[in-house]
Amino acid sequence: MINAAFAVLLGALVVFGIRDLSGKKNPWTVIGWALVAAAWLAIGVFLGTRWIKSGHAPMSNQYESVIFLNWAFLGLALLVGREFPVRSPGLWIALFSSLLLALASLLDSAAHPLVPALQSDWLLLHVSVTMAAYAALAIGFLSAIACLWTQKIRRRSTDKQFDGFAYRCISLGFVLLTIGIILGAVWANEAWGSYWSWDPKETWSLITWFVYALALHLHQTKGWRGSSFAAVNASGFLCVAFTYFGVNYLMSGLHAYR
Amino acid sequence: MIESQETTEQTDTIKPAEVLVKWAGAGWEALTSIKLFLVLVPLLLIAFIAGTIIPQDLTGDQLYERYGHFLARFLEAIRLNDVFHAAWFNALLAFLGLNLAACSIRRIKAVAARPGVFMAHIGILLILAGALVRGAFGRKGTLPMFQGEMADKFYLPDGRRERLPFQVYLSKFWLEHWNEPSHELDITLRSNGARTSRKVRVGETLALDGASLEVASYYPDFYLNGSAPQNRSAEPRNPALEIIFKRGGISKNLWVLDNFQGLHGERFEEGNIAYSYEPGRIRQFNSTLDIYDGAHRATGGTINVNNPISFKGYTIYQYSYDPANPNYSSFLVTKDPGTPLVYAAFILLSAGLVWNFRWRRHAPLGLPSSLSSAKGRQ
Ligand code: HEM
Numbered sequence: 001m002i003n004a005a006f007a008v009l010l011g012a013l014v015v016f017g018i019r020d021l022s023g024k025k026n027p028w029t030v031i032g033w034a035l036v037a038a039a040w041l042a043i044g045v046f047l048g049t050r051w052i053k054s055g056h057a058p059m060s061n062q063y064e065s066v067i068f069l070n071w072a073f074l075g076l077a078l079l080v081g082r083e084f085p086v087r088s089p090g091l092w093i094a095l096f097s098s099l100l101l102a103l104a105s106l107l108d109s110a111a112h113p114l115v116p117a118l119q120s121d122w123l124l125l126h127v128s129v130t131m132a133a134y135a136a137l138a139i140g141f142l143s144a145i146a147c148l149w150t151q152k153i154r155r156r157s158t159d160k161q162f163d164g165f166a167y168r169c170i171s172l173g174f175v176l177l178t179i180g181i182i183l184g185a186v187w188a189n190e191a192w193g194s195y196w197s198w199d200p201k202e203t204w205s206l207i208t209w210f211v212y213a214l215a216l217h218l219h220q221t222k223g224w225r226g227s228s229f230a231a232v233n234a235s236g237f238l239c240v241a242f243t244y245f246g247v248n249y250l251m252s253g254l255h256a257y258r
Numbered sequence: 259m260i261e262s263q264e265t266t267e268q269t270d271t272i273k274p275a276e277v278l279v280k281w282a283g284a285g286w287e288a289l290t291s292i293k294l295f296l297v298l299v300p301l302l303l304i305a306f307i308a309g310t311i312i313p314q315d316l317t318g319d320q321l322y323e324r325y326g327h328f329l330a331r332f333l334e335a336i337r338l339n340d341v342f343h344a345a346w347f348n349a350l351l352a353f354l355g356l357n358l359a360a361c362s363i364r365r366i367k368a369v370a371a372r373p374g375v376f377m378a379h380i381g382i383l384l385i386l387a388g389a390l391v392r393g394a395f396g397r398k399g400t401l402p403m404f405q406g407e408m409a410d411k412f413y414l415p416d417g418r419r420e421r422l423p424f425q426v427y428l429s430k431f432w433l434e435h436w437n438e439p440s441h442e443l444d445i446t447l448r449s450n451g452a453r454t455s456r457k458v459r460v461g462e463t464l465a466l467d468g469a470s471l472e473v474a475s476y477y478p479d480f481y482l483n484g485s486a487p488q489n490r491s492a493e494p495r496n497p498a499l500e501i502i503f504k505r506g507g508i509s510k511n512l513w514v515l516d517n518f519q520g521l522h523g524e525r526f527e528e529g530n531i532a533y534s535y536e537p538g539r540i541r542q543f544n545s546t547l548d549i550y551d552g553a554h555r556a557t558g559g560t561i562n563v564n565n566p567i568s569f570k571g572y573t574i575y576q577y578s579y580d581p582a583n584p585n586y587s588s589f590l591v592t593k594d595p596g597t598p599l600v601y602a603a604f605i606l607l608s609a610g611l612v613w614n615f616r617w618r619r620h621a622p623l624g625l626p627s628s629l630s631s632a633k634g635r636q
Contacts, residue, residue, distance in 0.1 A: 113436040116563035175611040193575045193590040198342045
């Protein structure tokens with residue numbers, strides 16, 4: 001199923017590429033988004049069957065959570081991707097999603113029985129909300145990259161829509177990230193005896209959270225727009241990536257579930 | 259002359275108060291400013307990053323070994339080896355709290371326009387307050403116990419013992435596994451030099467290169483009493499298999515041990531056999547506790563990872579066990595009177611953020627806010 005989703009996404013990438021090069025909107029845009037929707041469905045079926053087979057939410061290791069993240073990302077993109085103010089937003093979406101799936105293929109995909117600490121309904125709540133946050137922040141990141149690309153490489157100005165879209169994505173991401181971290185804290189208090197232990201994963205999630213809090217305040221109170229806002233936004237997402245991957249491989253701690 | 263005298267008189271009497279007011283005003287101005295927030299956050303970020311890349315659990319000697327004399331002394335001096343308990347770090351958090359409180363007071367008129375933002379800010383303030391309560395009144399320690407033991411004290415991290423306002427009785431401890439333990443044999447026969455790895459069951463007979471190997475019996479806790487093999491207990495402390503090897507008319511009884519075998523397993527005339535015992539993946543570890551308040555049993559039940567038990571402000575968590583001693587179970591004991599406050603703050607913060615969030619909202623709302631100075635930085 002994942003291979004099928006990957007193939008469909010590559011198809012979408014080609015279709016959106018044709019749309020971008022030809023400059024013709026129809027029928028390529030519709031076909032492209034239909035393919036994205038198909039990939040989203042395929043990943044959903046994969047997650048659903050894995051859930052039924054294993055008897056627990058498919059979020060218990062890095063592989064499963066990356067796939068879930070991809071599913072949330074595509075789902076959100078289907079909802080709001082059209083507003084992404086570039087010529088063919090689908091191209092960015094399909095590219096990011098297929099890169100993420102390619103990355104997932106490098107991870108251990110075996111399903112293992114759950115260790116005691118993960119046997120909890122909080123697993124579903126904490127991971128799904130956090131991944132949904134990452135999905136929103138990822139779309140915000142794409143628009144930051146698009147903005148930096150337009151301003152710094154192509155030396156063109158970007159309009160208000162860019163900031164508006166990026167700001168909305170990271171506002172949504174920030175709400176979800178806050179709730180995701182809180183759910184994690186409540187779970188930690190049930191399982192480990194403390195809602196906060198300054199474990200590296202926790203600390204890096206807080207770093208990420210503060211960077212986005214900074215971004216929101218700079219946007220709202222200091223009027224940061226354009227490339228300076230995009231730079232904070234992009235740094236926030238680098239923190240997401242480090243919290244999500246870097247910490248697992250470079251630092252040890254309670255969260256070492258890989 | 260008269261004029262200047264007047265002014266000196268005035269300054270002599272009024273200046274100190276004026277200065278005080280001016281200073282207080284400036285201090286208040288600084289405390290309420292978003293600028294302070296924009297300074298505090300980068301400082302906090304540096305502290306967080308330091309706290310994750312510098313190991314935080316090294317003792318003095320380990321620190322010196324790893325970083326050398328000079329660097330280790332530097333790290334110790336500014337507590338970079340224990341960032342999250344350092345005074346300067348807590349001062350930064352305290353300033354963040356003051357900043358939030360002052361900013362919320364100053365923007366109190368904006369509550370009606372942006373209630374969600376106000377709730378979120380107060381939520382964070384209360385989380386910090388809850389952490390303060392934990393720092394002042396919180397307790398955390400361990401309680402190691404054996405089955406059938408009663409305890410009324412636990413160990414603090416520094417090794418001191420502290421009394422609990424109740425007694426805990428561990429009536430039962432047990433492990434659950436996802437899968438049964440399994441036995442694996444790795445056999446090399448001299449007759450053909452081939453190596454075979456197999457999962458085996460007790461009672462099973464393997465046929466290999468004209469020989470037969472019967473897995474005759476399993477002793478979880480094997481020992482030799484003189485020359486007689488015996489079992490000490492049912493716990494897999496020293497797992498062993500008895501193998502009956504037959505070729506032609508010859509039959510030989512072999513004992514293979516998981517623990518104390520040579521690198522290549524058990525050697526005999528026909529080859530060698532290595533045995534490994536796979537204990538099975540742990541599913542859960544459980545303890546049944548009874549909690550006594552004086553002479554009567556106040557509460558109790560079975561706890562496991564993710565299901566602690568609480569009584570009189572203390573919470574007892576299943577913490578650890580000893581694979582070699584099935585009677586031993588260890589618990590984490592915590593007390594944190596700040597938790598309800600922190601949980602209330604969690605709800606306030608989440609609710610505030612959800613309330614404040616609108617997908618369709620492009621520009622910041624016009625607010626009676628002296629803080630929102632849109633400079634339009636590009
Ligand atoms: C960890 C600390 C903080 C967090 C998580 C936080 C969170 C937020 C959030 C989520 C918003 C709404 C932004 C939006 O609507 O996009 C906001 C707005 C704001 N915050 Fe904070 N805040 C924090 C600290 C502070 C501090 C210390 C101050 C004051 C110095 C402050 C002043 C403001 C102001 C002035 C706004 C603008 C509200 C508006 O758009 O009208 N915040 N904050």
